[in-house]
Amino acid sequence: MSRSLDWIDGRLRVIDQRKLPDRQEHLDITTVDELLDAIAGLAVRGAPALAVAGAFGVALSAARHSASGPLDAGAVRADADRIARCRPTAVNLSRGVARAVAVLDGGAHAVLAEARRLLDEDERVNRAAAAHAAEYLLATTGRRPLRILTHCNTGSLATGAWGTALGAVRDLHERGSLASVLATETRPLLQGARLTAWELQRDGIPVRLCPDSAAASALRSGAVDCVVVGADRVAANGDVVNKIGTYPLALAAARHGVPFVVVATSETVDEATYRGDDVTIEQRHADEVTSLGGRPVAPPGTPVYNPAFDVTPHDLISAVITEHGVRAPSPASGLAQQLAAHTEAVTDFPAPGVLFQDLAGVYRRPGLLRAAARDIARRVDGGCDAVVGVEARGFVLAAAVAVEAGLPLLLARKPGRTPGRTERVSYRSEYSTDTLELPAGALSTGHRALIVDDVLATGGTLAAARAVVEACGGTVTGYAVLTEIAALEGAARLAPLPVHALRTVPEGDPV
The missing domain is CATH 1.20.120.420 (translation initiation factor eif-2b, domain 1)
Incomplete structure (x- = not known):
């Protein structure tokens, strides 16, 4: 080709x-x-x-x-x-x-x-992904030959030569296992009508063109055995960003029990982006909707909503298939599981007998960090006036939470690092004795603060942070951490104030 x-x-x-x-x-x-x-x-x-x-x-x-x-x-x-x-x-x-x-x-x-x-x-990875997808479709549909519905253009025009989703179609056609293709016209740029239909006709593959609005009816009628699409980005949790109209297709496929399969290369999988909602969705020009072939089809000045892409949640997707095989959504796509996957437990650090939760892998993934901060910020919901981050690693998460919540950020620091008059509290943590300071007057009397740190172990550090906030005249509404080590019972020490832990390491769990 x-x-x-x-x-x-x-x-x-x-x-x-x-x-x-x-x-x-x-x-x-x-x-x-x-x-x-x-x-x-x-x-x-x-x-x-x-x-x-x-x-x-x-x-x-x-x-x-x-x-x-x-x-x-x-x-x-x-x-x-x-x-x-x-x-x-x-x-x-x-x-x-x-x-x-x-x-x-x-x-x-x-x-x-x-x-x-x-x-x-x-070309090599596209052919490999297409072959894996063809095998998956033949194994899961139980029907020969297959009737496939596809969306937008995912063939040789969208890749170097072979294609992803249309590559799978070509593979099935060469095996004699393809009955027909139903290709959506694909608004807003009609890439299904202009490009996919052109490619398939050129290659002698039977194709019918379908208005986007008729695709759900085709699924309901039983005329489709599987939906196969490509992707512009696959988030770490399995959400798929693809041409606008993909999401409603996935909804309709789920409603009618039709497999919905995404074929993409591994380069399209973005582990740094936790979920699809974190992706910037490109907005196209209004003329693409208000005119057709240069002729207006809407009243002059009509406002237009014209996103080029949408997000399909991972739970609507039967499988994401790359050149390495099936990357199926699983329960491990949740936020807690993602945090666990990118946290390393280090024994005897920084002192003998301590199991250190190293969160550097989380911080290297901006999408995952943003998702964690958003989860915490949603729980604030106007219930506090400031975010207090605890030195040192708590600063990272606290800063992200403060940005998401639109709140001031205060830094509870180790001694000697805050100029001017300070309030200070000394405490015993899991493996050391230390002191926290806040600038005197950082909080007005009655101001409500959420205290944020990375890990809750024995609770000594967070209890000290509460004490120094109260010494400044503030009130603590609760605590938020990425990881809680349940066996050390830190949450009990902090009661009755609530602790929101995005991930809990249960008793007896070495990770």
Whole structure:
């Protein structure tokens, strides 16, 4: 199969998807600005294709900024940043750019070689993911040949050559296990009508076009054996961000007991984003809805809601399938399980006999940290006037909670680190004796404070934080922590005030 984009004679050549299905034309891109225009105008699109195009964009910049002397790495990185930010929803674009930038010290030739490797890899991983998906569909549907409903365009135009969801369709077709494809027209840009129908007809695969609003009826009628779609981003908890209209398809499929399968490469899985709601959803121009073929179809000035993508919750998805196989949603997709998965228990640290809960893995994942902070902030709900973070690791979570809740942040610090007059309280923690300080007057009399730390062990630190808040004239409404070690009974020491622990390590659990 010919590639939808390739490097030819020192330029990036892409099929201009804006011209399809009327005519197939190629666009030769020689500068970063031309690439940005092509991406913004959707001449090139699709999450895997954007990753490859982004890497070649860095190669174009590296060639330009080394043509008359040593490579100007700063200028190339500036171009790379522009490319990575031009489509915010799909994670693949920024990852493709990052791969190219990572070899920048090797010069322009190294960057181009990395972009070419990414293009070759794209075809291999797409074929592998498609094969896994075909096997899954044949194993779970119990019907031959299959009647598949798909949404948007996930074929060779959206990738380097083969496709993700449409790659699975091609695989089934080659096996003789495909009856037909029902392709949605796919608002707002009609990429199903313009691109998917064009690809399938070109390849001799039987396809019918379906208005988006008729898809649920097709599922209800029993005319569909499975729904197969792609993804622009898969969050750590299994939520899927994909072309607008994917979510209602998943709802309808769940209602009628039809498998709903997502096919994507592992590069589309974003472990740094905890859930789909943390993803920026791109809004498209109103003209895409108020006009058709350049002719207005709505009264002038009609306001428009035109998101390009939506979020499908993981519990509506039968399986996410990558080149590594099935990545099925499971109970471990919850917040507590995610925190556990990225927390390391370190024995005999910082003192013999102490089991240290190292949360560095949580802090390295901004989406997971944001989700934790939002969960705590929702429980505040106007019930306090400030967030008090406890030195040192409590500062990280407390700052995120304060931002989410829109509240002032106060720092309860170790001695000698706060200028001016302070209130102080000494205490005994799980493995040391220490002191906490707050600036005198930091809280007015009666001000309500939520105390936030990373781990609740014996409760000594949080009890001291409460005492120093009260010494300043404030009132503590409760405590919030990422992890509570139940065996140490810290919550009992803090009673009757409530403790909100996002994760509890039960007695006898070494993690």
